[in-house]
Amino acid sequence: MSKKTLTLMSKDKQLFNIEEHLAVQSVTIRNMVKEDGASSVIPLPRVDSETLALVIEYLNRQQAPEEDEDYVKKFVDERGEIPTLLELAQAALDLDIKKLMDAACMKVADLIKDFTLEEVREALRIENDRTPEEEKAIRDEFQWAF
Amino acid sequence: MHGHQPHPVTPGGATAISDAFLAKRGKRRGSYNCGRCGQPKKGHVCHLPPPSVADSSSAAVTPTDSSTSSVPPSPVVRPYSNLRRALSFDDVVVDELLPESDDDGEEEYLSPEVEFDDGSGGGGLPGSCLWEVLRRLPPPALLSAAKVCKGWRDVTKRLWRAAEELRLKVPARSQVGFVGSVLQKCPALVRLSLTMESDMDSTMLACIAFACPNLESLEIFTCEGSFNRITGDELGRFVADKRCLTTLKMEGCSNLGGFVLCSNTLSTLWLSDLHSLSKMVFSCPNLNEISLDFSRQESDSTDLTAMMDGLGRSCPRLKNIHIASLRLSHSVVLSLAAANLRGLRMLSLVLGSEITDASVVAISKSYSNLELLDLSGSSISDSGIGMICNVFPETLTRLLVALCPNITSSGIQFATAQLPLLELMDCGMTICESETREGNVDSEPQRSPNSKLHLTYQKLFIKHARLKKLSLWGCSSLDSLYLSCPNLNDLNLNSCKNLLPEKLVLQCSKLESVHAIGCQDGLIQSVETQVSYESAPIEDRYSCKRMADGSKRVGIPFSFSHQVSDNANSSEFLDYSME
Numbered sequence: 001m002s003k004k005t006l007t008l009m010s011k012d013k014q015l016f017n018i019e020e021h022l023a024v025q026s027v028t029i030r031n032m033v034k035e036d037g038a039s040s041v042i043p044l045p046r047v048d049s050e051t052l053a054l055v056i057e058y059l060n061r062q063q064a065p066e067e068d069e070d071y072v073k074k075f076v077d078e079r080g081e082i083p084t085l086l087e088l089a090q091a092a093l094d095l096d097i098k099k100l101m102d103a104a105c106m107k108v109a110d111l112i113k114d115f116t117l118e119e120v121r122e123a124l125r126i127e128n129d130r131t132p133e134e135e136k137a138i139r140d141e142f143q144w145a146f
Numbered sequence: 147m148h149g150h151q152p153h154p155v156t157p158g159g160a161t162a163i164s165d166a167f168l169a170k171r172g173k174r175r176g177s178y179n180c181g182r183c184g185q186p187k188k189g190h191v192c193h194l195p196p197p198s199v200a201d202s203s204s205a206a207v208t209p210t211d212s213s214t215s216s217v218p219p220s221p222v223v224r225p226y227s228n229l230r231r232a233l234s235f236d237d238v239v240v241d242e243l244l245p246e247s248d249d250d251g252e253e254e255y256l257s258p259e260v261e262f263d264d265g266s267g268g269g270g271l272p273g274s275c276l277w278e279v280l281r282r283l284p285p286p287a288l289l290s291a292a293k294v295c296k297g298w299r300d301v302t303k304r305l306w307r308a309a310e311e312l313r314l315k316v317p318a319r320s321q322v323g324f325v326g327s328v329l330q331k332c333p334a335l336v337r338l339s340l341t342m343e344s345d346m347d348s349t350m351l352a353c354i355a356f357a358c359p360n361l362e363s364l365e366i367f368t369c370e371g372s373f374n375r376i377t378g379d380e381l382g383r384f385v386a387d388k389r390c391l392t393t394l395k396m397e398g399c400s401n402l403g404g405f406v407l408c409s410n411t412l413s414t415l416w417l418s419d420l421h422s423l424s425k426m427v428f429s430c431p432n433l434n435e436i437s438l439d440f441s442r443q444e445s446d447s448t449d450l451t452a453m454m455d456g457l458g459r460s461c462p463r464l465k466n467i468h469i470a471s472l473r474l475s476h477s478v479v480l481s482l483a484a485a486n487l488r489g490l491r492m493l494s495l496v497l498g499s500e501i502t503d504a505s506v507v508a509i510s511k512s513y514s515n516l517e518l519l520d521l522s523g524s525s526i527s528d529s530g531i532g533m534i535c536n537v538f539p540e541t542l543t544r545l546l547v548a549l550c551p552n553i554t555s556s557g558i559q560f561a562t563a564q565l566p567l568l569e570l571m572d573c574g575m576t577i578c579e580s581e582t583r584e585g586n587v588d589s590e591p592q593r594s595p596n597s598k599l600h601l602t603y604q605k606l607f608i609k610h611a612r613l614k615k616l617s618l619w620g621c622s623s624l625d626s627l628y629l630s631c632p633n634l635n636d637l638n639l640n641s642c643k644n645l646l647p648e649k650l651v652l653q654c655s656k657l658e659s660v661h662a663i664g665c666q667d668g669l670i671q672s673v674e675t676q677v678s679y680e681s682a683p684i685e686d687r688y689s690c691k692r693m694a695d696g697s698k699r700v701g702i703p704f705s706f707s708h709q710v711s712d713n714a715n716s717s718e719f720l721d722y723s724m725e
Contacts, residue, residue, distance in 0.1 A: 086275060086279075089275050089278065089279065090274075090275040093274055093275055093278060101278065105275070105278040105279045105282050106282050108279045108282075109279050109280070109282035109283045109287075110282075112279075112283070112287070112291075113283055113284055114287075117290065117293055120291070120294050121294060121295070124294075126294055126295050126298075127295065
């Protein structure tokens with residue numbers, strides 16, 4: 001296996017090195033490498049440097065296959081902040097790293113599933129864009145669920 | 147023993163049957179083994195804690211009753227790793243499974259529309275990611291998520307619409323309106339699985355029929371305390387009306403009375419808890435797999451011979467047959483033999499103590515291509531085994547003869563020597579003194595003195611190239627065991643209480659789990675030393691870990707007084723709780 005190193009560039013222009021055989025766990029990167037050899041720097045304009053650092057930490061893990069599942073779960077659990085997780089999930093989605101994306105999205109879903117509406121809006125900084133009339137209409141529709 | 151949950155069985159010798167049923171469940175998609183750790187289990191495990199079902203019948207038909215607010219908001223939308231999710235959430239109420247293929251397309255379509263708040267950094271949830279997060283929410287939470295904002299509402303709507311598979315736990319005291327309003331949102335539903343904590347009745351069935359025009363698979367599991375009121379007529383109408391239905395699995399069929407099922411599409415039919423059926427007509431020319439699990443009551447009056455005659459006439463394509471009933475007899479087997487089902491590959495006739503060596507002759511004359519034969523609980527003897535060995539050496543991969551008191555160690559040895567393709571063999575409770583054969587071991591003091599009287603220690607030597615799984619549970623007369631099976635992966639020695647540690651020789655380099663509850667103290671150690679000796683360091687540690695855990699946590703079919711129950715966090719070990 002080649003020990004070639006790839007360089008990834010985050011949204012804020014920071015550079016990260018990673019061995020190619022580890023980087024290609026990302027299907028997106030694998031395809032890029034396949035297409036043009038990826039000799040130069042691979043820009044990742046949607047991923048900020050903190051998130052990319054996490055992604056690289058994940059890609060560099062050295063786990064036996066049978067412990068991988070647990071590792072991913074723990075990896076995500078240790079980053080319990082919803083905004084961080086969302087960034088991570090989005091990056092994993094963009095880079096097509098399935099296990100990481102699964103775990104991060106699942107973690108977010110687990111966190112928000114018991115939230116009230118207000119808590120969800122607060123955690124994700126979402127404005128309530130509904131009028132009271134609309135709220136009522138929805139309440140009526142799902143009456144049994146309340 | 148997850149098989150017990152959905153199939154209430156008598157405490158006696160029925161354990162093997164439950165296993166057999168489980169095994170049978172594994173037959174979906176032609177894979178027998180995968181069922182033991184695959185999908186079927188998922189269903190069982192996630193509703194293990196049986197809820198105390200209150201009077202759900204009285205509140206049954208008030209669609210907008212507010213009592214549903216008590217629905218615990220804890221279910222889970224399943225991502226790819228279904229099994230794990232199912233196992234890790236015992237309180238799952240509703241599971242939804244969105245097929246991957248759907249969202250891939252959908253996702254692209256969604257992204258431009260649902261980007262909001264994007265500039266704010268950190269808090270914003272881009273559309274594609276939102277889809278991924280929301281599809282992992284349990285349906286009640288998904289319903290609430292619709293209220294967060296308009297963007298979320300759109301995504302949830304699409305999620306519901308894209309759903310092809312829904313697993314719904316119907317809480318006690320919820321009404322048909324609950325199921326109805328969920329089903330209404332998912333017009334594309336193809337597979338529906340309901341776990342009923344409330345009673346199941348014709349209204350519910352009609353609601354399903356109405357809301358899911360494309361339904362191909364329906365599973366109805368009953369929980370302890372819930373009652374399935376569906377009658378044979380209602381079921382027959384449902385089956386006749388659902389023109390796409392290929393799979394129907396229903397538990398708690400005690401109220402059917404009798405039925406006529408007519409369907410050109412139906413290929414898999416599992417009915418359990420059947421009781422005293424006046425008529426059973428299967429007009430299903432494409433039926434491929436049938437599993438009929440009868441109640442264990444002696445009073446069951448179903449005429450199985452007539453049923454088998456009918457099956458043979460109207461379902462020529464049957465490949466897999468599983469019937470569990472105390473009323474199975476030689477004449478039922480003769481009817482089956484006369485049916486001449488050319489495709490038959492898996493045959494499981496369990497609990498029929500009147501099935502004898504003569505029945506084996508009949509089976510082997512008509513069906514010489516069997517891959518699986520399960521005659522657990524029958525009266526066949528070593529000569530029956532001999533016939534099996536003569537007829538099926540080139541096809542049989544799985545042989546289950548648990549709870550067959552007339553089989554001895556030489557029969558088992560003969561089978562393993564003569565059936566080169568064998569991968570699974572269950573000989574539970576065969577080599578044992580008669581007292582423990584019933585599997586009823588509550589009476590510890592009574593057992594010991596009696597059994598010692600006619601206890602003859604037996605030896606077993608098995609050398610087999612392919613065998614992957616061997617079960618000798620409850621073989622209490624076994625005192626020495628020599629196994630040379632390079633592919634053996636799973637060995638069940640539960641309750642082999644007279645097996646001597648120094649007389650256990652294992653030459654099985656691939657052994658991963660050994661079950662040894664109720665064995666002599668030194669046995670586990672003996673196993674560990676021998677397995678460590680065989681395998682490489684890393685694997686070795688791994689297998690030892692599993693062994694220790696497996697032998698501690700795995701449930702056994704009958705409750706030994708010294709059984710260690712440490713079920714907390716046992717989910718990952720359920721894989722190993724076979725016999």
